[in-house]
Amino acid sequence: MRIEIICTGDEVLTGKIVNTNFSTMSQKLEDFGLSVRWGTIVGDDRQTLLAAFRLAAGRVDAVIVNGGLGPTIDDLSQEVAAEAVGVDLVLNEAWLARMEEFFQRRSRVMPPNNRKQAMLPAGAEVLDNPIGTACGFALDIGGARFFFTPGVPRELNRMLEEQIIPRLLALSGVTAVIHLKRFHSYGLGESHIDALLAGVEDLVPDGSVKLGFRAHYPEIETKLTVRGTDIADVHRKLAPVEQEVRKRLGNFILAEDGQTLEGVVLAALAERGGSLAVVETFTAGHIAARLAHLPGAEKLFCRGIVARDLIQLQDALGLPADFASAALTAAAAELVARAAWRQSGATHALAVLIDLDEGADRIDLGGSIYVGIATEREAVSRRARIVGGREWVRLGAAELGLDCLRRYLHGLPVHQRIDFEKV
Amino acid sequence: MRIEIICTGDEVLTGKIVNTNFSTMSQKLEDFGLSVRWGTIVGDDRQTLLAAFRLAAGRVDAVIVNGGLGPTIDDLSQEVAAEAVGVDLVLNEAWLARMEEFFQRRSRVMPPNNRKQAMLPAGAEVLDNPIGTACGFALDIGGARFFFTPGVPRELNRMLEEQIIPRLLALSGVTAVIHLKRFHSYGLGESHIDALLAGVEDLVPDGSVKLGFRAHYPEIETKLTVRGTDIADVHRKLAPVEQEVRKRLGNFILAEDGQTLEGVVLAALAERGGSLAVVETFTAGHIAARLAHLPGAEKLFCRGIVARDLIQLQDALGLPADFASAALTAAAAELVARAAWRQSGATHALAVLIDLDEGADRIDLGGSIYVGIATEREAVSRRARIVGGREWVRLGAAELGLDCLRRYLHGLPVHQRIDFEKV
Numbered sequence: 052m053r054i055e056i057i058c059t060g061d062e063v064l065t066g067k068i069v070n071t072n073f074s075t076m077s078q079k080l081e082d083f084g085l086s087v088r089w090g091t092i093v094g095d096d097r098q099t100l101l102a103a104f105r106l107a108a109g110r111v112d113a114v115i116v117n118g119g120l121g122p123t124i125d126d127l128s129q130e131v132a133a134e135a136v137g138v139d140l141v142l143n144e145a146w147l148a149r150m151e152e153f154f155q156r157r158s159r160v161m162p163p164n165n166r167k168q169a170m171l172p173a174g175a176e177v178l179d180n181p182i183g184t185a186c187g188f189a190l191d192i193g194g195a196r197f198f199f200t201p202g203v204p205r206e207l208n209r210m211l212e213e214q215i216i217p218r219l220l221a222l223s224g225v226t227a228v229i230h231l232k233r234f235h236s237y238g239l240g241e242s243h244i245d246a247l248l249a250g251v252e253d254l255v256p257d258g259s260v261k262l263g264f265r266a267h268y269p270e271i272e273t274k275l276t277v278r279g280t281d282i283a284d285v286h287r288k289l290a291p292v293e294q295e296v297r298k299r300l301g302n303f304i305l306a307e308d309g310q311t312l313e314g315v316v317l318a319a320l321a322e323r324g325g326s327l328a329v330v331e332t333f334t335a336g337h338i339a340a341r342l343a344h345l346p347g348a349e350k351l352f353c354r355g356i357v358a359r360d361l362i363q364l365q366d367a368l369g370l371p372a373d374f375a376s377a378a379l380t381a382a383a384a385e386l387v388a389r390a391a392w393r394q395s396g397a398t399h400a401l402a403v404l405i406d407l408d409e410g411a412d413r414i415d416l417g418g419s420i421y422v423g424i425a426t427e428r429e430a431v432s433r434r435a436r437i438v439g440g441r442e443w444v445r446l447g448a449a450e451l452g453l454d455c456l457r458r459y460l461h462g463l464p465v466h467q468r469i470d471f472e473k474v
Numbered sequence: 475m476r477i478e479i480i481c482t483g484d485e486v487l488t489g490k491i492v493n494t495n496f497s498t499m500s501q502k503l504e505d506f507g508l509s510v511r512w513g514t515i516v517g518d519d520r521q522t523l524l525a526a527f528r529l530a531a532g533r534v535d536a537v538i539v540n541g542g543l544g545p546t547i548d549d550l551s552q553e554v555a556a557e558a559v560g561v562d563l564v565l566n567e568a569w570l571a572r573m574e575e576f577f578q579r580r581s582r583v584m585p586p587n588n589r590k591q592a593m594l595p596a597g598a599e600v601l602d603n604p605i606g607t608a609c610g611f612a613l614d615i616g617g618a619r620f621f622f623t624p625g626v627p628r629e630l631n632r633m634l635e636e637q638i639i640p641r642l643l644a645l646s647g648v649t650a651v652i653h654l655k656r657f658h659s660y661g662l663g664e665s666h667i668d669a670l671l672a673g674v675e676d677l678v679p680d681g682s683v684k685l686g687f688r689a690h691y692p693e694i695e696t697k698l699t700v701r702g703t704d705i706a707d708v709h710r711k712l713a714p715v716e717q718e719v720r721k722r723l724g725n726f727i728l729a730e731d732g733q734t735l736e737g738v739v740l741a742a743l744a745e746r747g748g749s750l751a752v753v754e755t756f757t758a759g760h761i762a763a764r765l766a767h768l769p770g771a772e773k774l775f776c777r778g779i780v781a782r783d784l785i786q787l788q789d790a791l792g793l794p795a796d797f798a799s800a801a802l803t804a805a806a807a808e809l810v811a812r813a814a815w816r817q818s819g820a821t822h823a824l825a826v827l828i829d830l831d832e833g834a835d836r837i838d839l840g841g842s843i844y845v846g847i848a849t850e851r852e853a854v855s856r857r858a859r860i861v862g863g864r865e866w867v868r869l870g871a872a873e874l875g876l877d878c879l880r881r882y883l884h885g886l887p888v889h890q891r892i893d894f895e896k897v
Contacts, residue, residue, distance in 0.1 A: 357779075
């Protein structure tokens, strides 16, 4: 099935807002084996919208139109849809009642111009929006089925998952259940993962498991899309592939599905009644900022210390007087972690110290990273060198530090060479 | 002049990467008074690309094609452009020499498939790319001028600014010099700024100054686009408007043009030989992470302390034993700032303490924010309440804290009511 996405709105067209709705929609459709063939971006202009609808109607089977369902004068989607089909706009009494109730529950009176949101092209099918006042709808224009969606991301995402994807799958003749399994990893490049996972799809010979990747440095997401007759069939097919992926990527898998590295670290600490102190230099608060604001971190995250200067670090942690004048080493990172452990009373302390190359930012600017972890029982450390400019080093070091802590908490080797490391 | 942008590439079409190139291009063209009328997104598919080029050639005057100039088999822009015009691809010897030199300077041998990047449609005009191997080019397809650009953002941006925008301005008959002046503010909503600045454009009666906004919470950017016969004319026209904007937005302007709030704060500290310590709770390292990694912050940023729990904070700063059991107040923020000032030896200490509402995240979850600033001379504070969910409070509090420090360093009132504040 050929699908087009039309994003509407002057704010998107003029670049005032980045069009994340397009990538979110396209990615989500891909996850269900549906491919977008064409994307169109147009402003809040009647003639252009009509031209865009007509072009799409002539070249694809299904169209998702995003935006233009609001209450204001420049929200034109319903009007232009009606014009494209050659029907009138009709008041949808049921949606009007829903909107009035929506405002009542918030102790507000519905402004008169919201009534416009209940005017739908005659014959349109309503697509429910349980969390907003914009009414989604579907209708045929020419040979294509059009789905009209709100611009607010969370309303769009819910409508896409609950209303549109099932209809698209039905239209494309797919009766299967489709399930997406995700693995998040750090330390292996995309082509390396691709090579490591060669052939895993073939563990299910009927082609119902598809492998894909999404890289967002420093992490890479490995995705398995599985089709089955029902959810039991999906799980039966997924089980051996899932197991094989875990075996081949091993310690590099840091989280699965909706989990995050920082969430996994906090959960591992919570499980053992642990707590954490973090010491940072050039990552500059970035590690703390990933962990410490999360719900539940109030008691688990004891303390974070940021210093760029080693004398300040020496002073903040009461380190020996010669600390700042010596070169950074893995042993120094252990010393710092031990001091933070003692000072904070946390069960675990993580120190990430960075010796950044001198000079202006450039693609071959690197940093030597020293990670130390201390507990009551011991201190461990790891050194790595990452090259790729200030931001690349900063993001990589924060990820490396958190990943070392995850490995330590899970009893895995803290030191395992990664692809981003330079000798 | 009608302009279309065609973004090409499977990674963009499938949503694997967010299409920031589109918004960057569109925004930059808007800044020069050039408006994009239509956006198209297509994959690395010969037939679709050809169809997209032909459609664009029929409906606009100029087209920017982004992506597809790489060395691999799925980079099709040159080939499809040649096909659309009905000419052959010809080796551009000059560009080939440039590429060979590019590799030599990096002590590498040019791989044979890079040669493909020097094959251009016969008659195409070269658009220089001084920082990459992808050769930009321009040619006419039908009635429209097409500009082909690389997908790598920094190469695209440079080519757009240096090569394409001047050509588009010339094509559209603009002989004027166009200049963009930007003001960054925090604390005033977009409609409030719009009202405050009513009529400033009319200070230059010939319509050559245009006002615009771009909101990216918590900051809002106010933009003045000025046209003049030459740069002297631009500055003459801009001067009174610029002065009026500064007068009307006053203390709320936190930075101009390429400056950032954190850069302004660091510069103000550096100017007086000062230094900084920061104490954070729910902002969780976010304030430190904005400042401390910047070039030059090594000596200015003394120390950052993060704690979510008041007992930890009490312990980390050696505060009185009843600190953690008392309610947060502005006085408590002053106390914390004083302690951090003493402990760190910095000339200035900033404390941002947050009392976050209980319960799950929701749109009406708020936080009471207590900002304290301490120096040798005094301690000052400010309280604010922000409502809008965890992320909204966290980002707003970090901005509020940094902005209070900017105001203090510049001798402006630290306490001035902002639009995002609830009573």
